[in-house]
Amino acid sequence: MQFRDLKSQYAIYKNEIDAAVQDVMSSANFIGGSIVKELEAELADYVGVKHCISCGNGTDALSLVLMAWNVKEGDAVFVPDFTFFATGEVVSLNGATPVFVDVDETTFNIDVEKLEKAVKKTIKEGKLSPKVVIPVDLFGLPANYPEIEKVAEKYDLLVLEDGAQGFGGNIDGKMACSFGHAATTSFFPAKPLGCFGDGGAIFTNDDDLAALINSLKIHGKGINKYDNVRIGINSRLDTIQAAILKIKLRAFREHELDDVNRVFEFYNSKLEGSVVKPVIPDGYYSSFAQYTIKLNSKQQRNKLQNQLKEQGIPSMIYYVKPMHRQEAFSDKSYNELDFAVTNKLCDTVLSLPMHPYLKEEEVEKIAGAVNECLG
Structure with missing residues (x-):
């Protein structure tokens, strides 16, 4: 018995997946290309947002958004205490301070009342500037975004949805990865929608944010990858994984x-x-x-x-x-x-x-x- 049975899934879609991988191998177009663009368009359509920007993994996805928002030393980013390390790690990686918040015992997601208390306490202490909250859609269940967004608006916080485990969930029909100012997901193999390696994506309706992240993920590129207008990173979803995800997204839906x-x-x-x-x-x-x-x-x-x-x-x-x-x-x-x-x-x-x-x-x-x- 498998905890998460990827073998059975592959057995069912083996012919399609193998053919898609072989097409990429035959074309020798291993980075970028039309397949990646097609996948991004399909993912954006499914989630119901304007932009999907694919990247190397879910952790990079979170970090890229924080980079684009200029999250830095002296900023406070509110993160649930009960989650995977990456959600807090990216905050420190960008120089800011993670402020951990206890969770709701029933849903396992960030407790909204305790979030507001943590924001108030941070303001009162005066050492950090509250900037972002990163709710996590733990175990597949979207966090309480209607109430989180009220708190965020009250204290002028940006909301970054960590949908690494939540892709496919919804609240009253509004899809996970469409909440907040931006959202991310992971295509790690064991996730609800997983590839055969690492992969991730960012979702947003913000045109300027999407353009900035598309630059940051390729070494801060300008008009091309040899025109570098800012410091960025190297984080791209490879074409083989995109080809696999196109098939798996159809099965998922x-x-x-x-x-x-x-x-x-x-x-x-x-x-x-x-x-x-x-x-x-x-x-x-x-x-x-x-x-x-x-x-x-x-x-x-x-x-x-x-x-x-x-x-x-x-x-x-x-x-x-x-x-x-x-x-x-x-x-x-x-x-x-x-x-x-x-x-x-x-x-x-x-x-x-x-x-x-x-x-x-x-x-x-x-x-x-x-x-x-x-x-």
Whole structure:
């Protein structure tokens, strides 16, 4: 059993993917070209924004937006404490200071009330200038953008949606990666829409921002790559990955998103009340990068994970350590009471196998093992 079954997906689309890769090989056009442009147009159309700018990976996507916004030393960027390291890393990489915010225990996403408290506290301290908030669409569920954007407008913050796990989700039909002033996603293979290597993208309706990012991602180019008008980086989605993503995007739209939500329903119907199942608020739709349950304690979680492993059932812990406890941020002091929810989640969450190709009988086996272990 696979935690995320990329082999089954490839088996179904093998002929199309192999042919698309061979076309790129035969053309010998490995960087850029029409395929990349076609993919960007399709992604922008799907999300419902004017511009999609592809790049080398999801981390670069975040960093490029912060570069374009001139985020720098002395700026505060508000980031959820319960997420992958990259979201905070890019803030420090651009010279600014990440301010970690606790999350909502039900949705796992940034807590809007605690966000506003963190902004007020930062203003009162007077050491940093609040500039950006980076909500994360954790486990496939979009963050609470209607309320986040109210806070952002009140305090003149830019909103950068980190949709690395959320691509395909929506709130009342408005797609993930269309919220805020800009959004990013990742095409890492295990993401809801993944390629066969690294890849990422930025989404925005801002013409000037799109033009600036298109320059920054190719060494700060002007009219061409030998006319360098600013300091940039080298971050491009290669043509082979773009060709693969064009096929996988069609599969994602035609059935994978529906299928993974059916798996969600299977799990919910078969897991008993011994675990806390994922909650999808009214009007929200998740792309289910992960199916994450909550247990009563760290000991119970670890016991369950070990017993699942004995039965050949993989599972993952996202995340074993909060952002504020990462050694890379150890130069800053924190009050643990500010992160009570995140600290609890790191000890009690467990993600079960989740992907569009998971069969109902496999879900029955997983759920049965969970129910048996927890009595």
